[in-house]
Amino acid sequence: MKLTLAEVRHVASLARLSLTPEEEALYQGQLSAILDAVEQLRALNTEQVEPTSHAATSDVPLREDVVEVSLDPQKALANAPATVGTSFAVPSILE
């Protein structure tokens, strides 16, 4: 299956990735080859098959909802590129 350049750009935009023209061409070829390789799954009859979304083999009960001390805000903010008070600061969202 051959991806078009427009499709590559659309996927990159969904993934919030800015690609150079060289990267667009590279991924167009490589993703097309990978999609060709996974095409073989089409041959598999899965009409009566339920999907598996995870591999947990034992039940996963929820823990008790207990109030406890969590991460200190200053520590949580320590790696942020920009902060204001106890908040993360981001560039303007509205034009």
Place this chain on the structure above:
Amino acid sequence: MSAAELTDLSILELSKQLGDRTVSSEEATRACLQRIEKLDPKVKAFLLVDAEGALAAARASDERRRSVGGASPLDGVPVALKDIMLTEGVETTCGSKILKGFVPPYDATVVRLLKQAGSPILGKLNQDEFAMGSSTERSAFFPTRNPWSLDRAPGGSSGGSAAAVAARLVFGSLGTDTGGSIRQPAALTGTVGLKPTYGRVSRYGVIAFASSLDQVGPIARTVSDAAALLQVIAVHDPKDSTSTRNQTPDYLANLEQGVKGLKLGLPKEYFLPGMDPEVERAVRHAAREYERLGAHVKEISLPHTKYALATYYLIAPAEASSNLARYDGVRYGLRVGGNKGLMEMYFQTRAQGFGPEVKRRIMLGTYALSAGYYDAYYLKAQKARTLIRQDFASAFEQVDAIISPTSPVTAFKLGEKTEDPLAMYLMDVFTLPCNLAGLPGVSLPCGFSTSGLPIGLQLLARPFEEALMLRIARAYEREHDFFREKPPLA
């Protein structure tokens, strides 16, 4: 003892000497640091060495052993961690430029457990960026080299963890395994690498790649050492909702009980045309050895094996594309741009922060999840996953464990497979079905190629039967102690 002699001890041998007080943890830790200083410029297993932190922990361990006794068999045994695991106050990059300079505010649960057990942590080990790769060449910083042949890759993505253990820079390490990232580098470096059952070990504080597949596990030089490390980390954690409450068995208790009467399956789909004939020969020889030791070996079929690679390379990138959405330049890590608003910052940060393999997988995963393609790709792969799981469930009605090659080839040259993503993905063909099914798996050395490169034997068992799997591994190791062979460099 010289540094070389001391670091050649197994974890359990060192543990005994620490208990007998014939050697101190500080001596063992200094021996590792000396080896790292001398050999790591060639191997390049470490991204960061924390000499000060390790020595402080070693001295605390020695003090503990003097006063109240060891906290665990691992008390004082120096280890190191794949850089995917958060370490409080110590930089954690996951092999990516996007996390360069990130200093975690807390320890991953496995790190906390190792510290509680008394292990000094020597530092952070190299890996493919975000664990996406099978050679450690996809680290954003530098490739790690295979101690058996420095122009070859150690496998990946936990290549630093495997190379450091093989080169006797550390006594043991932790890695992660999403599609073979512990077992494949263990095979390529002649070490023992174990991927536990999905849910056996907490992933809290371990940077997520594909959450339905990721597991943390040990790499060590002997089966018993891997068991001892697993013992420490296989603990229920309320902070990981997939963490099992199943009792942790004593992984060392029955290791020496042999394989008499056990049934082992040799899946015919795990011997492919095009695989290295020396690998096939070594694995078939191991199967005959198991028969000699009293096991019944029979050929079995896992008919959907040929679909596993395609299934994995849809599911893992889909989950990765979602997990990696968090690297957006807001809360931690790299931020680029922003003068033209938030969107521009997202696009620039991710463009400059991620390497080519990570971008490729984010693109592939995003495509497989996008409107119009979800049913054809992601949902189809999830259904194929069900069939692959059922193959194993049927096989385990007939046999107690499955034996196979870990990797179709021995260590390959650096650069040999980086141009063609599909050629690299094929390196995981025998390891990733285990992750799709959530099973435990282990790789152990089963010989060497004529050019002196290690060959790995893979064992797979039923969920939560790590103890039985280790016992089967140990039965082979007792007869064939390939782990005593040292890479020329070490």
